[in-house]
Amino acid sequence: MVVRAVAHGIFQDKVQELDITLPADPPNHPFADHNELLVIGAPVYAGRIPGLALRRLKNLRGSQTPVVAITVYGNRAYDDALLELCDHCKNQGFNVIGAGAFIGKHSFSSLDHPIAHDRPDEKDIRLAETFGGQIRHLLQTIESIDQLKNPQVPGRRPYKQEMKPSGAAGKTDPKLCLHCGQCILHCPAQTIHMSGGNPVTDPDNCIWCAACVQHCPTGARKITQPKINEIAERLHETCRTRREPEWFLAAE
Numbered sequence: 001m002v003v004r005a006v007a008h009g010i011f012q013d014k015v016q017e018l019d020i021t022l023p024a025d026p027p028n029h030p031f032a033d034h035n036e037l038l039v040i041g042a043p044v045y046a047g048r049i050p051g052l053a054l055r056r057l058k059n060l061r062g063s064q065t066p067v068v069a070i071t072v073y074g075n076r077a078y079d080d081a082l083l084e085l086c087d088h089c090k091n092q093g094f095n096v097i098g099a100g101a102f103i104g105k106h107s108f109s110s111l112d113h114p115i116a117h118d119r120p121d122e123k124d125i126r127l128a129e130t131f132g133g134q135i136r137h138l139l140q141t142i143e144s145i146d147q148l149k150n151p152q153v154p155g156r157r158p159y160k161q162e163m164k165p166s167g168a169a170g171k172t173d174p175k176l177c178l179h180c181g182q183c184i185l186h187c188p189a190q191t192i193h194m195s196g197g198n199p200v201t202d203p204d205n206c207i208w209c210a211a212c213v214q215h216c217p218t219g220a221r222k223i224t225q226p227k228i229n230e231i232a233e234r235l236h237e238t239c240r241t242r243r244e245p246e247w248f249l250a251a252e
């Protein structure tokens, strides 16, 4: 939603969407054209860009193609993630002309323990479009993109240590399961398969993204382990103060 709103703010309706969340998406997509502009979005996991997202993003390559880098986080903090995404884009041959950190519903949010439960909301979307409008204005007023200095974004190198999810994974309540396979279809890490007609998760590869939980039509899918409940309870208590989107523009 946020990435779409930023893109809409820049281009109005001339937007082509490319969702690389799932492994079946286009394996290689080079953007060599200076006339193209990419808005790339990725989530924040433990203050970093998840390794799986970085591996998928490796399939996008630019040739000094301008890019706007966006991270979406669950109202705790984005730590080094925006810096990491900007660095990654540069390493892939893109020219970062804008970067933003926006807030989305936390993957561990529930009605019992809401964490940024209704984000992004109307205000977030309006601000995302405003940011896009500023990028459009920047492009209209400069003579050449090459004269721009990449934006300075918060974060440190070396980045925070990467978190390796372990000790929890999504599970299916067989009494509620319709065997529709939505959880399998939407798992970006391909950790779920049918066994004896029931969805089974490989706990070693689950990244805790909760996409399976969000897409389950009956609520059969949950990540119920105490470890995740404890994190959700803690975040619910400590991340109540509303954080606002931040963005950074390239300077002349």
Ligand SMILES: Cc1cc2nc3c(=O)[nH]c(=O)nc-3n(C[C@H](O)[C@H](O)[C@H](O)COP(=O)(O)O)c2cc1C
Pocket: 043, 044, 045, 046, 047, 048, 072, 073, 074, 075, 076, 077, 078, 103, 104, 105, 106, 107, 108, 165, 207, 208, 209, 210
């Ligand atoms: C394993 C994991 C770690 C997360 N770490 C953070 C974090 O460090 N800071 C934060 O504010 N939100 C964090 N979140 C919340 C996500 O950034 C947020 O829910 C985001 O909208 C997820 O996008 P997605 O649904 O596309 O994965 C985390 C979520 C998960 C699953």
